[in-house]
Amino acid sequence: MTTPLSAAEIAKAVASRKLSALEATETALARIAQHNGLLNCFTDVTADRARARARQVDADLAAGKSPGPLAGVPFAVKNLFDVKGISTRAGSKINRDLPPALRDATLIERMEAAGAVLVGALNMGEYAYDFTGENVNDGPARNPHDPTRMTGGSSGGSGSAVGGALVPLALGSDTNGSIRVPASFCGVFGLKPTYGRLSRARSFPFVPSLDHLGPFARSVRDLTLAYDVMQGPDPADAACTTRSPEIVTPLLAENIGGLRIALAGGWFAQNLFPEAVEAVAHVAKALGVKRTVEIPEAARARAAAYVITTTEGASLHLDRLRKRPNDFDPAVRDRLIAGAMVPAPMVDRAQKFRRWYRAKLLEIFKTVDLLIAPATPCVAPKIGQVNFTLEGVELPVRAHIGIHTQPISFVGLPVVAVPVPLEPMPVGVQLIAAPWREDIALRVAYALERMGAVASPPPRGI
């Protein structure tokens, strides 16, 4: 296939009037129409809205207004973002009964203010409590490199839509790994920013203590362009930073030679299939990294993230569990009911441990600028796969996909998931920086991309 244009290429062509925003939008809509039957990544295609928005972008340019950095760039959002006029389903059956959203999510407004064009909403695991990308209500999103395999989740449609090059940019959410896991399985770049960096206003929550939103893209430049335009305070999200935007795009090509980079050892070097080991070694070799740093108590951090997730999630859904238990995906319902039964002191202790663990990681970041760790223990499993055998032990797939992402998002560190284009399936690696240093993770990702060590492969399965 001819590789579709990147977001940066579209914006440049639209700004110079070589391509209209409407043409760029029609190209995305045509690719969605062609491939969504197989990939099942879109649950809503907002074609009329997209065409109207694209015409407005073109009219503004014709009137001499300056184009935004994402002029005419089509994008889509996980269906937990409010899209004006659509009920925010968050992957569920129950939420379809909600009234249509009255206003777009803050991040959609910021993307469109930069000239981007929303073309639809994307499939996801029910209520984001998922690492697979499967959904009992909408069917599974499918992996663009092998449609018999999982996309990863819960932002499965986001990974699939970008990996399949249906759109150059998508937005998703990450509570325990839900951006980094599908980025890994679908062979794309994903950014989970620092907790609080990007506004979550008017998105459906899961675990407010741990919820993040962020972008997916097929290049680091596109990822960074989207990240930059979405930054900034937002009083509508209680956790959102008051820091001014810290723009990264102009810094991407800065030399990374002086950065102190290390491999995350211990927990992050265990429970890995050979492909994940190879991917981490490949990135470390490209960067000339030999140093390994132990992260203390990572297993306990994962456990604490699990406890906070299941209990806050249960609290969020308690009324729905009482009134409409049969309308949940049974697997999600039974996990949430169990979460409601965890004794409260355990949750308080998990939140206290979180502060302790944060201090330990901040100590590590006094001597390290970036940590390298696997994004997933494996390449994408088959859709419906229940178990895998790891180091001789049979383990449940669902519970183990996020074991290397959970201890990182637990304390809100910024991470770029970079794709290593192994054959036949890609797999991702996490580049982890100190809080508020997305710039470092993005610069290293950009350097790796420029040296050819990481790349988003063309979709192999469509």
Added chain:
Amino acid sequence: MSTGSIDDYITAVAKALNLTIEDAWRPAVRSNLEVSLRMARLVDEFKLPDESEPASVFSA
């Protein structure tokens, strides 16, 4: 906790929370709760000073 006592616990907490658990769901709820409690115990075993603050600190 034995299977019998965890079932008793599930019944009691479901009643306190006004949650209905159909018999068909009970094995999955039990199995999930066993995992959640195993994770919680791992956190519980970690000794922290009395002065420890939770991650979220209220500001007036």
